[in-house]
Amino acid sequence: MSDTQQNSVQQDYILDEQVGFVLRRASQRHLGIFASRIPELTPTQFAALAKLCELGAASQNELGRRTAMDAATIKGVIDRLRKRGLVATVKDANDQRRLFVKATAAGEELFANCVEQARKITDETLAPLSEKERLMFLQLLSKLQ
Protein backbone atom coordinates (compact mmCIF):
# COMPACT_ATOMS: atom_id res chain seq x y z
CA MET A 1 0.00 0.00 0.00
CA SER A 2 1.30 3.43 -0.93
CA ASP A 3 1.29 6.46 1.32
CA THR A 4 -1.36 7.95 -0.90
CA GLN A 5 -3.70 5.07 -0.21
CA GLN A 6 -3.03 5.07 3.51
CA ASN A 7 -3.86 8.74 3.55
CA SER A 8 -7.04 8.17 1.59
CA VAL A 9 -9.11 7.55 4.71
CA GLN A 10 -9.44 11.31 4.86
CA GLN A 11 -9.18 12.03 1.20
CA ASP A 12 -12.17 9.99 0.12
CA TYR A 13 -14.42 11.96 2.42
CA ILE A 14 -15.67 14.47 -0.13
CA LEU A 15 -17.55 17.21 1.67
CA ASP A 16 -19.43 18.31 -1.43
CA GLU A 17 -21.00 14.88 -1.81
CA GLN A 18 -22.37 14.55 1.73
CA VAL A 19 -26.14 14.81 2.22
CA GLY A 20 -25.81 17.41 4.93
CA PHE A 21 -23.75 19.72 2.79
CA VAL A 22 -25.98 19.39 -0.27
CA LEU A 23 -29.04 19.79 1.92
CA ARG A 24 -27.63 23.04 3.24
CA ARG A 25 -26.84 24.32 -0.25
CA ALA A 26 -30.29 23.43 -1.52
CA SER A 27 -31.81 25.22 1.47
CA GLN A 28 -29.69 28.29 0.77
CA ARG A 29 -30.89 28.35 -2.82
CA HIS A 30 -34.49 27.99 -1.72
CA LEU A 31 -34.08 30.75 0.87
CA GLY A 32 -32.73 33.04 -1.84
CA ILE A 33 -35.71 32.31 -4.07
CA PHE A 34 -38.06 32.93 -1.14
CA ALA A 35 -36.46 36.26 -0.26
CA SER A 36 -36.68 37.48 -3.84
CA ARG A 37 -40.37 36.58 -4.18
CA ILE A 38 -41.65 37.43 -0.69
CA PRO A 39 -39.27 40.08 0.66
CA GLU A 40 -41.72 41.27 3.32
CA LEU A 41 -41.69 37.98 5.27
CA THR A 42 -39.03 35.45 6.15
CA PRO A 43 -39.82 31.77 5.46
CA THR A 44 -40.43 31.08 9.13
CA GLN A 45 -42.62 34.15 9.56
CA PHE A 46 -44.60 33.06 6.52
CA ALA A 47 -44.84 29.52 7.91
CA ALA A 48 -46.18 30.78 11.23
CA LEU A 49 -48.70 33.01 9.50
CA ALA A 50 -49.75 30.26 7.09
CA LYS A 51 -50.25 27.76 9.87
CA LEU A 52 -52.16 30.32 11.89
CA CYS A 53 -54.47 31.00 8.95
CA GLU A 54 -54.81 27.25 8.48
CA LEU A 55 -55.60 26.54 12.16
CA GLY A 56 -57.52 29.71 12.94
CA ALA A 57 -55.57 30.19 16.17
CA ALA A 58 -53.24 28.36 18.55
CA SER A 59 -51.15 28.78 21.67
CA GLN A 60 -47.64 30.01 20.97
CA ASN A 61 -45.93 26.70 21.77
CA GLU A 62 -48.57 24.71 19.88
CA LEU A 63 -47.97 26.88 16.84
CA GLY A 64 -44.25 26.30 17.25
CA ARG A 65 -44.78 22.55 17.24
CA ARG A 66 -46.92 22.73 14.12
CA THR A 67 -44.26 24.77 12.31
CA ALA A 68 -41.22 22.90 13.60
CA MET A 69 -39.91 25.73 15.78
CA ASP A 70 -38.92 25.32 19.41
CA ALA A 71 -40.33 27.57 22.12
CA ALA A 72 -37.46 30.05 21.97
CA THR A 73 -37.62 30.37 18.20
CA ILE A 74 -41.39 30.74 17.84
CA LYS A 75 -41.34 33.40 20.54
CA GLY A 76 -39.06 35.62 18.49
CA VAL A 77 -41.06 35.01 15.33
CA ILE A 78 -44.37 35.88 17.03
CA ASP A 79 -42.84 38.96 18.69
CA ARG A 80 -41.76 40.28 15.32
CA LEU A 81 -45.09 39.49 13.65
CA ARG A 82 -46.92 41.18 16.53
CA LYS A 83 -44.77 44.30 16.29
CA ARG A 84 -45.91 44.58 12.68
CA GLY A 85 -49.55 44.02 13.58
CA LEU A 86 -49.82 40.77 11.64
CA VAL A 87 -50.77 38.65 14.66
CA ALA A 88 -52.32 39.42 18.04
CA THR A 89 -51.80 37.61 21.34
CA VAL A 90 -53.93 37.27 24.47
CA LYS A 91 -53.52 35.27 27.66
CA ASP A 92 -55.65 32.14 27.45
CA ALA A 93 -58.42 32.48 30.04
CA ASN A 94 -58.68 28.72 30.57
CA ASP A 95 -54.95 28.18 31.02
CA GLN A 96 -52.94 31.04 32.44
CA ARG A 97 -49.71 29.57 31.08
CA ARG A 98 -50.81 29.75 27.47
CA LEU A 99 -50.44 32.69 25.12
CA PHE A 100 -53.22 32.58 22.58
CA VAL A 101 -52.08 33.70 19.11
CA LYS A 102 -54.18 34.57 16.07
CA ALA A 103 -53.67 36.35 12.79
CA THR A 104 -55.07 39.86 12.50
CA ALA A 105 -57.06 41.00 9.48
CA ALA A 106 -53.84 42.53 8.16
CA GLY A 107 -52.03 39.25 8.74
CA GLU A 108 -54.65 37.22 6.92
CA GLU A 109 -54.67 39.70 4.07
CA LEU A 110 -50.89 39.61 3.72
CA PHE A 111 -50.90 35.83 3.78
CA ALA A 112 -53.62 35.69 1.11
CA ASN A 113 -51.65 38.11 -1.03
CA CYS A 114 -48.51 35.99 -0.70
CA VAL A 115 -49.96 32.55 -1.44
CA GLU A 116 -49.55 32.88 -5.18
CA GLN A 117 -45.90 33.86 -4.81
CA ALA A 118 -45.44 31.02 -2.33
CA ARG A 119 -46.61 28.56 -4.97
CA LYS A 120 -44.16 30.05 -7.42
CA ILE A 121 -41.39 29.70 -4.83
CA THR A 122 -42.10 25.99 -4.64
CA ASP A 123 -42.14 25.77 -8.44
CA GLU A 124 -38.93 27.72 -8.86
CA THR A 125 -37.17 25.69 -6.19
CA LEU A 126 -38.08 22.48 -7.99
CA ALA A 127 -37.58 23.93 -11.48
CA PRO A 128 -34.38 21.94 -12.16
CA LEU A 129 -36.43 18.74 -11.92
CA SER A 130 -38.91 17.23 -14.36
CA GLU A 131 -42.50 16.62 -13.25
CA LYS A 132 -41.72 12.98 -12.50
CA GLU A 133 -38.54 13.85 -10.64
CA ARG A 134 -40.36 16.41 -8.50
CA LEU A 135 -42.86 13.87 -7.27
CA MET A 136 -40.11 11.36 -6.61
CA PHE A 137 -37.96 13.94 -4.84
CA LEU A 138 -40.76 15.18 -2.59
CA GLN A 139 -41.66 11.62 -1.72
CA LEU A 140 -38.09 10.75 -0.75
CA LEU A 141 -37.45 14.04 1.05
CA SER A 142 -40.60 13.54 3.11
CA LYS A 143 -39.15 10.32 4.47
CA LEU A 144 -36.16 12.22 5.84
CA GLN A 145 -38.17 14.60 8.03
Added chain:
Amino acid sequence: MSDTQQNSVQQDYILDEQVGFVLRRASQRHLGIFASRIPELTPTQFAALAKLCELGAASQNELGRRTAMDAATIKGVIDRLRKRGLVATVKDANDQRRLFVKATAAGEELFANCVEQARKITDETLAPLSEKERLMFLQLLSKLQ
Protein backbone atom coordinates in the same frame (compact mmCIF):
# COMPACT_ATOMS: atom_id res chain seq x y z
CA MET B 1 -69.42 27.30 -6.47
CA SER B 2 -69.78 26.99 -2.73
CA ASP B 3 -68.20 29.30 -0.18
CA THR B 4 -65.92 26.47 0.82
CA GLN B 5 -64.52 26.26 -2.67
CA GLN B 6 -64.13 30.00 -3.00
CA ASN B 7 -62.17 30.04 0.20
CA SER B 8 -59.99 27.17 -0.96
CA VAL B 9 -57.43 29.46 -2.57
CA GLN B 10 -55.85 29.67 0.85
CA GLN B 11 -56.93 26.32 2.16
CA ASP B 12 -55.25 24.23 -0.49
CA TYR B 13 -51.90 25.74 0.36
CA ILE B 14 -50.72 23.07 2.74
CA LEU B 15 -47.58 24.27 4.47
CA ASP B 16 -46.46 20.78 5.42
CA GLU B 17 -46.31 19.75 1.77
CA GLN B 18 -44.16 22.61 0.50
CA VAL B 19 -40.56 21.82 -0.46
CA GLY B 20 -39.16 24.60 1.66
CA PHE B 21 -40.87 23.39 4.78
CA VAL B 22 -39.91 19.74 4.27
CA LEU B 23 -36.38 20.80 3.38
CA ARG B 24 -36.17 22.70 6.66
CA ARG B 25 -37.48 19.74 8.65
CA ALA B 26 -35.09 17.33 6.97
CA SER B 27 -32.23 19.72 7.74
CA GLN B 28 -33.29 19.93 11.36
CA ARG B 29 -33.31 16.16 11.63
CA HIS B 30 -29.87 15.96 10.04
CA LEU B 31 -28.53 18.68 12.35
CA GLY B 32 -29.78 16.69 15.32
CA ILE B 33 -28.05 13.55 14.11
CA PHE B 34 -24.87 15.54 13.54
CA ALA B 35 -24.92 17.08 17.02
CA SER B 36 -25.39 13.70 18.66
CA ARG B 37 -22.50 12.09 16.76
CA ILE B 38 -20.03 14.99 16.64
CA PRO B 39 -20.86 17.20 19.63
CA GLU B 40 -17.47 18.92 19.60
CA LEU B 41 -18.00 20.60 16.22
CA THR B 42 -20.95 22.23 14.49
CA PRO B 43 -21.69 21.12 10.91
CA THR B 44 -20.27 24.34 9.50
CA GLN B 45 -17.16 24.14 11.66
CA PHE B 46 -16.67 20.57 10.52
CA ALA B 47 -17.22 21.62 6.90
CA ALA B 48 -14.59 24.37 7.17
CA LEU B 49 -12.13 21.98 8.78
CA ALA B 50 -12.84 19.23 6.26
CA LYS B 51 -12.38 21.56 3.32
CA LEU B 52 -9.21 22.93 4.84
CA CYS B 53 -7.81 19.42 5.25
CA GLU B 54 -8.90 18.70 1.68
CA LEU B 55 -7.31 21.84 0.22
CA GLY B 56 -4.30 22.09 2.50
CA ALA B 57 -4.93 25.79 3.04
CA ALA B 58 -6.88 28.74 1.66
CA SER B 59 -7.66 32.38 2.19
CA GLN B 60 -10.61 32.99 4.48
CA ASN B 61 -13.00 34.14 1.76
CA GLU B 62 -11.88 31.38 -0.60
CA LEU B 63 -12.63 28.84 2.10
CA GLY B 64 -16.00 30.45 2.59
CA ARG B 65 -16.77 30.11 -1.10
CA ARG B 66 -15.76 26.45 -1.07
CA THR B 67 -18.00 25.75 1.91
CA ALA B 68 -20.96 27.89 0.86
CA MET B 69 -20.54 30.51 3.57
CA ASP B 70 -20.46 34.23 2.93
CA ALA B 71 -17.61 36.41 4.18
CA ALA B 72 -19.36 37.38 7.41
CA THR B 73 -20.28 33.79 8.26
CA ILE B 74 -16.91 32.18 7.53
CA LYS B 75 -15.23 34.89 9.62
CA GLY B 76 -17.13 33.83 12.72
CA VAL B 77 -16.51 30.16 12.04
CA ILE B 78 -12.77 30.67 11.61
CA ASP B 79 -12.60 32.91 14.69
CA ARG B 80 -14.14 30.17 16.81
CA LEU B 81 -11.94 27.44 15.32
CA ARG B 82 -8.86 29.60 15.90
CA LYS B 83 -9.80 30.26 19.53
CA ARG B 84 -9.80 26.51 20.02
CA GLY B 85 -6.45 26.09 18.27
CA LEU B 86 -7.90 24.02 15.43
CA VAL B 87 -6.84 26.43 12.69
CA ALA B 88 -4.18 29.11 12.41
CA THR B 89 -4.26 32.31 10.36
CA VAL B 90 -1.53 34.50 8.90
CA LYS B 91 -1.56 37.54 6.63
CA ASP B 92 -0.76 36.47 3.09
CA ALA B 93 2.64 37.97 2.18
CA ASN B 94 1.79 38.19 -1.51
CA ASP B 95 -1.59 39.82 -0.98
CA GLN B 96 -2.01 42.00 2.06
CA ARG B 97 -5.80 41.74 1.84
CA ARG B 98 -5.85 37.97 2.27
CA LEU B 99 -5.93 36.07 5.52
CA PHE B 100 -4.27 32.73 4.98
CA VAL B 101 -5.95 29.91 6.93
CA LYS B 102 -4.71 26.39 7.58
CA ALA B 103 -5.57 23.57 9.93
CA THR B 104 -3.24 23.00 12.87
CA ALA B 105 -2.00 19.53 13.82
CA ALA B 106 -4.75 19.44 16.45
CA GLY B 107 -7.30 20.45 13.81
CA GLU B 108 -6.18 17.75 11.39
CA GLU B 109 -6.21 15.18 14.14
CA LEU B 110 -9.71 16.13 15.25
CA PHE B 111 -10.94 15.99 11.68
CA ALA B 112 -9.37 12.55 11.15
CA ASN B 113 -10.98 11.32 14.35
CA CYS B 114 -14.39 12.60 13.23
CA VAL B 115 -14.45 11.26 9.68
CA GLU B 116 -15.85 7.89 10.69
CA GLN B 117 -18.66 9.50 12.63
CA ALA B 118 -19.26 11.85 9.72
CA ARG B 119 -19.84 8.86 7.46
CA LYS B 120 -22.29 7.46 9.99
CA ILE B 121 -24.09 10.80 10.07
CA THR B 122 -24.61 10.57 6.33
CA ASP B 123 -25.80 6.97 6.70
CA GLU B 124 -28.15 7.74 9.56
CA THR B 125 -29.59 10.75 7.77
CA LEU B 126 -30.38 8.59 4.75
CA ALA B 127 -31.40 5.56 6.79
CA PRO B 128 -35.14 5.88 6.00
CA LEU B 129 -34.30 5.28 2.33
CA SER B 130 -33.33 2.08 0.53
CA GLU B 131 -30.00 1.88 -1.28
CA LYS B 132 -31.69 2.67 -4.59
CA GLU B 133 -33.67 5.53 -3.09
CA ARG B 134 -30.53 7.05 -1.57
CA LEU B 135 -28.80 7.25 -4.91
CA MET B 136 -31.89 8.68 -6.54
CA PHE B 137 -32.40 11.19 -3.74
CA LEU B 138 -28.82 12.43 -3.77
CA GLN B 139 -28.94 12.76 -7.52
CA LEU B 140 -32.12 14.83 -7.42
CA LEU B 141 -31.05 16.91 -4.41
CA SER B 142 -27.79 17.76 -6.16
CA LYS B 143 -29.75 19.38 -8.95
CA LEU B 144 -31.38 21.75 -6.48
CA GLN B 145 -28.14 23.28 -5.19
Added chain:
DNA sequence: CAAAATCTATTTGTATACTAATGAATTTTG
Protein backbone atom coordinates in the same frame (compact mmCIF):
# COMPACT_ATOMS: atom_id res chain seq x y z
C1' DC C 1 0.03 55.40 -15.40
C1' DA C 2 -4.01 56.99 -12.99
C1' DA C 3 -8.95 56.27 -12.32
C1' DA C 4 -12.29 52.80 -11.90
C1' DA C 5 -13.52 48.45 -10.68
C1' DT C 6 -12.90 44.50 -8.00
C1' DC C 7 -11.53 41.79 -4.12
C1' DT C 8 -10.69 40.91 0.87
C1' DA C 9 -11.84 41.12 5.37
C1' DT C 10 -14.40 43.42 8.98
C1' DT C 11 -18.35 45.39 11.31
C1' DT C 12 -23.22 46.20 12.29
C1' DG C 13 -27.79 44.75 12.37
C1' DT C 14 -31.49 41.42 11.91
C1' DA C 15 -33.38 36.71 12.01
C1' DT C 16 -33.41 31.98 12.68
C1' DA C 17 -32.13 27.78 15.73
C1' DC C 18 -30.97 25.21 19.72
C1' DT C 19 -29.54 24.37 24.74
C1' DA C 20 -30.24 25.12 29.36
C1' DA C 21 -32.20 27.34 33.22
C1' DT C 22 -36.17 29.51 35.38
C1' DG C 23 -40.76 30.32 37.31
C1' DA C 24 -45.55 29.98 37.06
C1' DA C 25 -49.54 27.15 36.04
C1' DT C 26 -51.66 22.78 35.31
C1' DT C 27 -51.90 17.56 35.39
C1' DT C 28 -50.80 13.35 36.98
C1' DT C 29 -50.20 10.16 40.50
C1' DG C 30 -49.39 7.75 44.80
Added chain:
DNA sequence: CAAAATTCATTAGTATACAAATAGATTTTG
Protein backbone atom coordinates in the same frame (compact mmCIF):
# COMPACT_ATOMS: atom_id res chain seq x y z
C1' DC D 1 -55.57 15.79 48.30
C1' DA D 2 -50.70 16.85 48.26
C1' DA D 3 -46.27 15.87 46.06
C1' DA D 4 -44.27 15.02 41.69
C1' DA D 5 -44.18 15.56 37.00
C1' DT D 6 -45.30 18.09 33.06
C1' DT D 7 -46.34 22.08 30.32
C1' DC D 8 -45.90 26.92 28.94
C1' DA D 9 -43.52 30.88 28.14
C1' DT D 10 -39.43 33.58 28.91
C1' DT D 11 -34.55 34.56 29.23
C1' DA D 12 -29.59 34.11 28.40
C1' DG D 13 -26.01 32.34 25.73
C1' DT D 14 -23.93 30.46 21.48
C1' DA D 15 -23.77 29.72 16.49
C1' DT D 16 -25.09 30.07 11.89
C1' DA D 17 -26.80 33.12 7.88
C1' DC D 18 -27.27 37.13 5.08
C1' DA D 19 -27.52 42.20 3.79
C1' DA D 20 -25.25 46.40 3.67
C1' DA D 21 -21.63 49.52 4.62
C1' DT D 22 -16.67 50.33 5.09
C1' DA D 23 -11.68 50.50 4.36
C1' DG D 24 -7.61 48.88 2.51
C1' DA D 25 -5.22 46.30 -1.19
C1' DT D 26 -4.94 44.68 -5.81
C1' DT D 27 -6.46 44.49 -10.82
C1' DT D 28 -8.34 46.12 -14.70
C1' DT D 29 -8.84 49.42 -18.04
C1' DG D 30 -9.07 53.62 -20.75
